Amino acid sequence: MKILVSIVNYKTADMTFQAVQAALRELEPFREAGFHVVVVDNDSQDGSLEQLQTRVREEHLSDVVTVLASPKNGGFGYGNNVAVRGALDGATPPDFVYLLNSDAFPDAGAIATLVDYLEAHPAVGIAGSYIHGPDGEPHRTAFRFPSIASEFEDSVRLGIVTKLLQRRMIHFPIPQSPERVDWLAGASMMIRRSVLQDVGLFDETFFLYFEETDLCRRALLRGWPTVYVPQSSVTHIGGATTQTKDMSRPVPTYWFDSRSYYLRKSHGRMYLHAANAARLAGSAFWEVRRRIQRKSNADDPPHYLRDFFRHSVGLNA
Numbered sequence: 001m002k003i004l005v006s007i008v009n010y011k012t013a014d015m016t017f018q019a020v021q022a023a024l025r026e027l028e029p030f031r032e033a034g035f036h037v038v039v040v041d042n043d044s045q046d047g048s049l050e051q052l053q054t055r056v057r058e059e060h061l062s063d064v065v066t067v068l069a070s071p072k073n074g075g076f077g078y079g080n081n082v083a084v085r086g087a088l089d090g091a092t093p094p095d096f097v098y099l100l101n102s103d104a105f106p107d108a109g110a111i112a113t114l115v116d117y118l119e120a121h122p123a124v125g126i127a128g129s130y131i132h133g134p135d136g137e138p139h140r141t142a143f144r145f146p147s148i149a150s151e152f153e154d155s156v157r158l159g160i161v162t163k164l165l166q167r168r169m170i171h172f173p174i175p176q177s178p179e180r181v182d183w184l185a186g187a188s189m190m191i192r193r194s195v196l197q198d199v200g201l202f203d204e205t206f207f208l209y210f211e212e213t214d215l216c217r218r219a220l221l222r223g224w225p226t227v228y229v230p231q232s233s234v235t236h237i238g239g240a241t242t243q244t245k246d247m248s249r250p251v252p253t254y255w256f257d258s259r260s261y262y263l264r265k266s267h268g269r270m271y272l273h274a275a276n277a278a279r280l281a282g283s284a285f286w287e288v289r290r291r292i293q294r295k296s297n298a299d300d301p302p303h304y305l306r307d308f309f310r311h312s313v314g315l316n317a
Contacts, residue, residue: 002033003115004087004094008079009041009102013048015237017055020065022105023098027064029112034092037065038083043073075254076186077202077211084201094193101187103237104131113232114190117178125195125224126216128184129232130174139236141185142172142228145217146263151275155282158289174230181228183216188234195224203265207254210262217266251301256311276312283308 005023009016020037027035039056041049052067070082084097096115100106106129114127131139144150149168153161162169172181189212199218202211216226263272283305290297 001036001087001092001094002030003027003035003096003098003111004084005035005037005098005100006080006083007037007039007100007102008076008083009039009044009048009052010073010079011044011046011048012102013044013046013051013055016048016102017052019100019102019105020056020061023100023111024061024064026106026109026111030115035064036087036094038087039065039067040070040079040082041067042070042075042079074204075207075211077206077215078204080186081201081204084196088193088196096193097191097196099186099189099191100234101236104187105235106188107233107235110188110232110234111190114188114229117227117229117232118190118192121227123223123225124227125192125219126184126226127190127229127232128226129188129234130228130230131185131187131234131236134235134237138174139185139187139238140171140174141187142175142179142181143170143183143185143213144168144172145182145213145266146170146259146275148271148275148278152278152282155279155286157282157286172228175228176230178227178229178231180225182220182226183213184226184228186212187236187238188232192224195219195222198222198224205261206258208252208258209255210258214262214265249301250303250307253311256308260311276308280305280309280312 007016007019016039020039023037039052041052049067049069056062056065056067068082070079080099087094096118098111110129114129117127118124128141131141133139147168149165150170153165153168154170199222203214206214219226260272263275287305
């Protein structure tokens with residue numbers, strides 16, 4: 001099999017099936033080489049599983065699409081592992097694993113472009129797409145690994161600090177040509193099979209957030225870099241499952257948990273504490289400056305500083 005496509009569904013059956021249809025359209029050039037789409041329903045318990053299975057059967061797609069039931073909602077990495085683990089253990093494992101969000105729709109040539117790039121660059125392990133909204137607005141999906149410096153720069157929101165720490169900022173400027181990055185968001189990510197065989201699948205301790213960061217870091221440590229390929233374009237609604245773009249809601253606890261686990265796993269407990277101190281200091285400075293200058297906090301989730309502080313001082317691992 002040339003390509004395995006993994007899509008995780010959680011209570012968005014209609015949209016997920018649209019993502020399946022978009023993927024199938026772009027997979028047509030690989031019909032002879034072989035492909036399969038696996039949709040994992042992450043224990044939605046809202047009829048999504050049955051709805052997706054029915055659509056696949058009615059559209060006569062059972063030869064190229066399989067819908068699996070996850071035994072629990074273990075998050076993004078867990079759901080993808082359900083799909084990928086079985087394929088890698090099968091008689092004809094795929095050359096490439098393509099992760100596609102359930103609210104992401106490959107534009108013309110998006111999948112083929114990623115495959116072509118990885119085949120032309122055998123030393124690259126992971127390739128990801130240019131992601132944009134339905135309105136054409138670019139989404140930032142190329143990043144540097146988190147560090148103490150990036151935690152301070154991101155939270156302090158001060159121009160001179162950003163200028164001084166420009167090369168440590170978490171966000172890359174959106175590349176205009178293929179460029180190595182530290183990690184990519186998993187909305188559209190092509191992974192070489194040998195990478196997963198070398199470094200393993202997603203760490204299922206992460207529920208949501210930082211699981212792609214961790215996978216790309218483990219790959220890089222084994223000599224497999226990640227590349228952003230802007231010629232591969234994907235339309236992404238974003239936040240359809242998690243509602244992460246709703247700034248009226250507090251940051252979910254699992255974001256704090258995933259961030260802490262990633263930093264502790266990657267760099268140790270003392271590094272985590274230093275990163276926490278840097279983010280707390282930056283956030284506190286911004287809050288004081290915001291109040292003095294009467295700046296809006298409309299872009300900030302409610303109670304963020306309080307929640308971050310409570311989580312930081314409450315760590316017991």
